[in-house]
Amino acid sequence: MTDILSFFLETYESSRERFRNYLSTVQAKWSGAKPFQHKLQGDEDLTIDWIYSDATETNQKVFILTTGEHGVEGYVGSAMMQRFIEVHMPKLDPRNTGILLVHAINPWGMKHHRRGNRDNIDLNRTFLYNVHHDPAFNPEYDKIARFLNPGTKVTNLLLDNIGYTLQLFWHIALMGMNNFRYALLLGQYRHPKGLYYGGTERPEETQVIMDLYRQMMSSYEQILHLDMHTGYGPRYQMSLVNSALDKGSSDYFVKRFNYPLVVAATADEFYAIRGDMVDYEYALWQNEFPEKRFFATAFEFGTLGDTMYGLFQSPRVMIHENRAYWHGAKTKSLLARAKRGFEELFNPSASDWKEKAVKDADQAFEGILRAEGYIS
Template sequence: MFTRKKSLLFLILSGVLAMIATVLFFTNHPAEEGEVDAAVQPYYLNSYEDSRAAFRSLAMHWKSEGAVVESFRVPSAVDDDLTIDTLYIPPKGRPEKLVIIASGTHGIEAFTGSAVQRYFLERILPDLDRTNLGVLAVHAVNPYGFRYERRVSEHNVDLNRNWDVEPSLFQATNEGYEIVNEMLNPKGKVDLGSMDNRFFAVRSIMQIVQHGMPALRQAILQGQYAHPQGLYFGGRTFEPQKALLEPLFKKTAASYSHVLLIDLHTGFGERGRLHLFPNAIRDPAVRARLEAVFAGYQIDYGDTEDFYTTTGDFSEYMGKLLDDKIYLPMVFEYGTMDSQTTSGSIRSLHNMIVENQGFWHGYESDDDEAEAKRRFREHYNPTSHIWRTKVIHDSDALLRRSIANFLSLKD
């Protein structure tokens, strides 16, 4: 009798939650409120080519101060003009503190990352004390994803699941992923009007009730190395970026005692909020330094059930690479979809599933393709002038304050 009552309760609860999720899934969000600063909108450009040209032009202005400008061509079977562009600006005096600011690890996210980088180089860096401060800007870590508006590389690799100093990374297993593999990676052409897509929220909420949100979030987002056409595939070997950039990181950081990494991302979290994610830092000394540098701002360490950890993470790799330095990693994540909520996380996941399915299997109609790609672009590159204004304004305040704090660190 207890088992039957429990099963009935489960069905009732699942049904109620499924109905709520479906309503939320198809409910339009209220109009955004906030200011629009017309002066910052030109930093957001419409293509990889335009963003790269603007970065290169800005980089050349720094050459008069001894800056080093480099371009690394990423090998490709489909495009011979994919480059990662870098700018190293040395300190005016003795090197002590190095800031590395990177964009486009997830390609399409570089529309915002590039805007923030160029704003920083043009409007913030000239005001900072550069006596002992060096800056390395790495533009478009994933140029393929930037140009073709995907998060992943040409090989469907999520670059933020592909970094490590040892290839044993690719032996990592994610048993939880197998539970949701079928839902995450459907076969066949995308039909947004299909029952599977119309009732995606229902299917998702059933999974949440059965397995729990924290376990599902970890299983989906951790990274997986078994399904090359699947979401969050970390690869079977290192992508070319590692061999191209690793010597640069080592050479540039060699003469510095402290390194602050700022890795720019969009997508996860509360819309319009700049989240700080250092990816589960457990060392109390590193945490203390991060708290000092980002004093006054909330840092989400990813060690509660509301967050997740990843394998092959770029910021963690950099810590291993620069293990003789005082190293402080921080991901700047500009939220777009309110994915801290259940409905937002379901919407976000659906956008990713449909985009990946369409890439591999095509679309039932031109309308399906146009709508799926529109949703994906808005997910990672919002066109809202209010959102874009807030990103730049919040970045300005945080970068000025945190770098000044970084320069003041004594240990």
């Protein structure tokens, strides 16, 4: 049996090297497959890497797999890429199917184990179709901005946790749970050191990826895209998170993909987002390529769980990490704890978690590829 645990690597560099080494495996099926890199601005050796090939006979359909839009989530994404290459890619038909594999959409975040890029930008709030990075968007975020980034050093975990809990209840009492979550997660373009910040203009990572999607939509009759994420939903059951712009109901997709948990990225079923990457593709498709067949979804590997505990812990862990990043911590051990908690939220260490995650991914890859006509 393959050693599943060895799929999960610990550094950006080792993951990137493994990815670059996939080229010969991809070329064994698609002789024309080529490696591509976009080097990010700045001195660090950070690249968005992808491998692409046309179909060997006719460009009828394309399969796209992307990872690491939220940097730190790229470690689980990279493991799923490894699994896809080993188990699922061999079943595709290169004669009519092109392939696009993307390693680390957000290489800075992956290398530094953060969600955002170097500018603290959550790339999944930057895929805006026909709208701008509007600083006035989501004014409700202002009410919780101070709570989310207190602007001071982490000094005492116990007191910080008590403070966090009291403030959380205070804000929920004032705003209501739904409005609180809505304001928190929707995205904001005004607080550069805050959470879910979308920046003031389109980041270079986003532009690179947008160009790739446009190229795929114009080259193929059918486009299927699966994007890897972690952090939300039940701990031991990966959720397929469909775009709010997809018309099919979650129940419909559960049957269609033979996969037990499908949700739509709406305020009711998941949470609402502005600038979501898959939403961008839906807008691109509906506005410019409506004659094509298109489906995209995200694999969300839950970590802390969707119980009350998980719902309250996730923002706490993110607030601590963000605060420690910007303002530091009084001791090294406080800093380490803030980082470790964050890592567990997006890149869990438990073996049983990793094994179940790969199992769920297998079921979803299989069900989706079959339903969309990529394997028979």
